[in-house]
Amino acid sequence: MANLIKKRSRKSGLPPGSLVHIGERKVRTPKISIIDYDEAKFWEERSKKIEECFVFKERPTITWVNIDGLHQTSLLEALGDCYGFHPLVLEDILNTDQRPKIEDYGDYLYIVLRSLEYNERKKEIESDQISIILGRNFVFSFQEKEGDTFDAVRERIRTGKGRIRKMGADYLVHALLDSIVDNYFFILEKLGERIEFLEEQLVTQPTTETLRTIHGLKRELIFLRKAVWPLREVVGSLERGESPLIQESTRIYLRDLYDHTIQVIDNVETFRDMIAGILDIYLSSVSNRLNTVMKVLTVIATIFMPLTFLAGIYGMNFKFMPELEWRWGYPLLWGVMVATGISMMIYFKKKKWL
Amino acid sequence: MANLIKKRSRKSGLPPGSLVHIGERKVRTPKISIIDYDEAKFWEERSKKIEECFVFKERPTITWVNIDGLHQTSLLEALGDCYGFHPLVLEDILNTDQRPKIEDYGDYLYIVLRSLEYNERKKEIESDQISIILGRNFVFSFQEKEGDTFDAVRERIRTGKGRIRKMGADYLVHALLDSIVDNYFFILEKLGERIEFLEEQLVTQPTTETLRTIHGLKRELIFLRKAVWPLREVVGSLERGESPLIQESTRIYLRDLYDHTIQVIDNVETFRDMIAGILDIYLSSVSNRLNTVMKVLTVIATIFMPLTFLAGIYGMNFKFMPELEWRWGYPLLWGVMVATGISMMIYFKKKKWL
Amino acid sequence: MANLIKKRSRKSGLPPGSLVHIGERKVRTPKISIIDYDEAKFWEERSKKIEECFVFKERPTITWVNIDGLHQTSLLEALGDCYGFHPLVLEDILNTDQRPKIEDYGDYLYIVLRSLEYNERKKEIESDQISIILGRNFVFSFQEKEGDTFDAVRERIRTGKGRIRKMGADYLVHALLDSIVDNYFFILEKLGERIEFLEEQLVTQPTTETLRTIHGLKRELIFLRKAVWPLREVVGSLERGESPLIQESTRIYLRDLYDHTIQVIDNVETFRDMIAGILDIYLSSVSNRLNTVMKVLTVIATIFMPLTFLAGIYGMNFKFMPELEWRWGYPLLWGVMVATGISMMIYFKKKKWL
């Protein structure tokens, strides 16, 4: 989650519906994969020309077009022209810092959500925008870069496993959303492991590094939350089935998906609570250690300052200091000193400072 | 509450409705107990074959089947086939990290909730998922492991005490839920005792251990809350009686159960407030002790540093130091020193540092 | 508010509606007081047998039966049998850790709330459960122990002052609730005085005792809040007059009572805010005092360490130390020392450390 906010300045002043790509360019050239299927047939192709999918527009079979890479705006324009998508939809697909939302355009639904990925190298969560358009017999999905999120869905269509080939385009969209939310659980597992590791570290050996880790986790949870909370509304609105594009039979699966979303949110909130608790404990253990350090200092100072003072007294050069002449003056002083030291120690022992 | 989050990775990519057990395997082999009763008759059996309960499907008597141990998915599949349960229900029974919820499938209600148990040995609360399916004349309950939570209900059915034999399957479900919520009160009592012990400790002798206990209690309350809050919605939805499976006469009992749930939530929130207060007090008492330590150090240093300085002065070897030759130089210096020390003490006394 | 949570373990496993007293036994033997009145007549008796009130059941006059002491369950059973109260109502009367609630059983309303009393000896607020059953022409009130909360109401009935004799049983319930809420204001006054005393103490002389008082007040407010918040819903629901037992003419008085309840809640929340503010100020004044202590230490150390070092230098026994031979060496050194000391003092003065 490199940048806090994406540069939109290039767009300011343009009329709404202007197609400008906002965000990092993550792939060199967009990749288009077309799958067309019904219960009986299955056809798949990887292409670089969006026009290839136009032939399926009027056919009753279900067509799923997935596009990885968004910077080539002409591609989107062609698509929009052919299928009659509203310019605002195309604009939102290109602005890759949308918050998850669903919009009903009558003939088609437009869904935006964010896929999350744990980048092992940078040790941080990366977030990409995924846009989905659901029509009567087609589904378009747009990703910022190539990913393997949808591979399992593709495989299910190919093999015809489960219900996916028997049901409509709305079920396909459920499958896509489901695979994204499934991925969230993977991210949560990773986070959970790191939080548990942190908790152990807190008990055994808290360091300044711990503080940095806490901060990092907090930051990631803020972003995770931002991606996950609006999703609830999106799936909830799909489930309530306000659009005729969602069939009754799919709704039960969307309810299941909704439960998963709630579970994700629940876990994110639990993690936030735990991180807050860990920070509290960290801070108080820092205070505790300060206390320990100060006690050591005080004990040392309280024991040796009076003794050094006594030694200083008998290092004075006054002419008339009778004690200096005493035969047992020196051992006596040692006695006094040892007695003072020991009684101090007992005092501190009783005060539980040692 | 060992793990923060259960591994779902084994499931990712599978189509919804795939039966995979998620969670720890807590018993060796599933145990099935079948109870069939109406006001006049009572029949009970422990079995290992789920098929034995199928004969009761069409009979008007009430059948309660309790299954301990979930990892044997074939058992669930057989059950689902016979009674026509939706695959998503079976899937949810197996995924043992559900949050409490209720789902209405028309012919039957599916309820998930969590039973809590205080593990005396590990000194922590353990949480198991309990799934309940309520049909017109049957109740299925699924537990992760054998427990004695439902023993009292079984006994009430056997002896025919109370209304349980006279009322329907919905009342049986109420009895099951009630015994689970009753258990929560037991957990709360335990927690309450530990919090009170903590409060006493805070006054008498706060140690670093106290901090760890606070953290532990906080953590347990986070999880307790996660289990209890959604329960309110579940019981509330049952009570509002939106399903024809819930009879009017049972609703009054469900309202009672709802009150208990609210009471549990209330107590959890009170405990959270109290733990927060205890942490505040702990932190300020740590600050206070630091203050005390620092005052002792400062008093000691402020008294002995000037005195040691004076002793140092008269330990110098200058040839011409008239004081050294004075007859009463030494006693005089002692006088000055004692006067300085005492006046310092008075000053600190007045400043309430001693 | 001795115990955080009352033991319910004795009840666990029993079917709902089992009459078991939960809570402390606060009186030796239950006391029953019966008042029967209408605009013209008035009859009062103290009795030990509940059966005496049964004669009034069918009469049109208003009967108010107050019972102090709940542990004798047979009494409640007899009452329940005669008036046909639901077992769950009787159970709730006996479980003395209910949160305030109202339940409509058609023929009668069941109201639970908590009366508060400031125990001067223990210096804490004590909370008792008061249950009220309102029927068409009767009111039953149940208290855990004898109290004088309702004395003023009794007096008003006896003397016929105000409207109470002219209006129905619902107005009597209003009078009872009103006298309980009036008592809350008394508790709030006490708390307000203690908070103001705390604020003054904070300015003049904050001690460790202050911290304990803050904690105590916080704890009491948590419990007060728990008793007061649900009351709002109870009175609000009464006022909205959903039950035919509440007459139109009484509703205006219930609205007044509702306002009082809101005012109580408002004050509790204000107190919470103030206590939070006081804790903040306490903590920062502790930090401030630490700062002051440390400044004193630093000033002393910074002045005397260099001087003691200088004295140490000229206490060395090197053979060849020319300064020692100087005629004005000693006074010169004193000069240097005094100059050093004074310039340090000026420096600290400028830094506002002195």
Place this chain on the structure above:
Amino acid sequence: MANLIKKRSRKSGLPPGSLVHIGERKVRTPKISIIDYDEAKFWEERSKKIEECFVFKERPTITWVNIDGLHQTSLLEALGDCYGFHPLVLEDILNTDQRPKIEDYGDYLYIVLRSLEYNERKKEIESDQISIILGRNFVFSFQEKEGDTFDAVRERIRTGKGRIRKMGADYLVHALLDSIVDNYFFILEKLGERIEFLEEQLVTQPTTETLRTIHGLKRELIFLRKAVWPLREVVGSLERGESPLIQESTRIYLRDLYDHTIQVIDNVETFRDMIAGILDIYLSSVSNRLNTVMKVLTVIATIFMPLTFLAGIYGMNFKFMPELEWRWGYPLLWGVMVATGISMMIYFKKKKWL
């Protein structure tokens, strides 16, 4: 805002509707001012007898009676008898710790709100209760003490400036409410100035006094909030025009008033946020200063302790200490000492402690 809570004890036990004045007695004798007007005529009088206004009751002109001083309950009783006000209304007028509310009694509306005044001498905000009764052709306003809040309204009626003479009694109430809310802005300006002064002080020279000021402002904001939040509901309910006493043409002015109320609340919340921020900064600057102090101490101690130790070594009286005999022993030691001191300084410089 002297007392946290007003004594209600005098009232406890009395039946509702008992007229007892609760609060401080702020004027010696109540002052009554009567204004009667319509578009053409205007009549004004100051009187001490409430009966003088009774003649206007049946006239179609608009009568506004303002009463300053509430302790004379007989006055209110006479008024209530003549106009038929409900005893609860009269009781609420006398209980001067009401929270703002509006009550619809059919023939008349009863409004309570609080006027605020900044007492320059005591340097705190004072709050008085203002009650307003709006009838078809009359308005009664009750204040605890004489104030100039309504002077501008009076002037507008006298001169006939604006619409006030052309519109009904509801517009007059709007004018009264508006002048009270306008006063809030004045209070907010004062508070804003003090907060800005505090912020500057925080940057230049934070002292213990700063802490006290923060606490004082926080306290005032708590009370301000308590007075302002419920006002929103009051004005909002007026604006929604649920009562026939509010004419359509006045509603637009009430919407304007509602906006002002929201603006006041907005500012109060902003101030709360800012005070919280200022407290945070104050606390961290205290920590920072502690750090600075401790660094100075540590630097001094770290430099002079080893040097004093060295001087102590060569002050020892061992017979055989070869260094003491060396010709260049003393200058050499000075060299070592200066080198040690300088290298320490460089070390601390590098660590940014100096």
Place this chain on the structure above:
Amino acid sequence: MANLIKKRSRKSGLPPGSLVHIGERKVRTPKISIIDYDEAKFWEERSKKIEECFVFKERPTITWVNIDGLHQTSLLEALGDCYGFHPLVLEDILNTDQRPKIEDYGDYLYIVLRSLEYNERKKEIESDQISIILGRNFVFSFQEKEGDTFDAVRERIRTGKGRIRKMGADYLVHALLDSIVDNYFFILEKLGERIEFLEEQLVTQPTTETLRTIHGLKRELIFLRKAVWPLREVVGSLERGESPLIQESTRIYLRDLYDHTIQVIDNVETFRDMIAGILDIYLSSVSNRLNTVMKVLTVIATIFMPLTFLAGIYGMNFKFMPELEWRWGYPLLWGVMVATGISMMIYFKKKKWL
């Protein structure tokens, strides 16, 4: 955002609808720009007389009048007279501390919002009030000072790019709002950069300056929030299209604008969370550094205090101190000292204090 609150005192006591300018005077003389267009024609003029726009009132073309500078109240009066605007509208235009709101006056809508600008010189965000009146065929916009916010819209009208010339006055209002909200993103980018810079600084070198920056950002976010939150309601209410002035075809664009507003709010909240996190980390790093400092002090004191004491012992002048006569006394003592020092170091090393 110089002043917390604008002086309204000049207005207090005036009847509602009095035209008094509240706020700073930001331009010398108001500038009026008139644009009149339909799909075919376009006419533009800059003028100083408001009367010039009156001719367009009855024409079917769309007229957009923008006025920069508000202090000349006569101008507004003339406008109000001609178009029949309610005095409260004109009053609100002049009171430049309104919170964003929308008001439906039947024939026209009145919208207030705030434009934000980052003042590079003062390094703070400046906020101006923008008022918009939307009629059937006209739009009036009022700004406190000249700005370039609307230049792009003007350009789009001039060139006829996009749909703006083809659609109604409501679309023009959308364009104006959109350009203001677009500006917010610019402000957010700036803030995001500063927060990221702060986070980096926190890791590398936190100073007291960091604290001031955190405070400044927090303050700006408070004000940003105040400007942005009510906007959501404004745009939401426009989008729900409760007014006939908003055409169906524009609504989709308003939904888009609503999404942007939500996104702005989302980002503001995220920034608040992050600033809170940064403050936490800053504070704990201050504590950590204090710990480090104290450890250094303690290590030094603990090593050198005992050694100095030993040296003091053998600097005493007792007649009978056998050690002083020993041949190897001096080297022996050195040995003891070095051993003590080294063992202390090892001890601290083990305790991880070094």
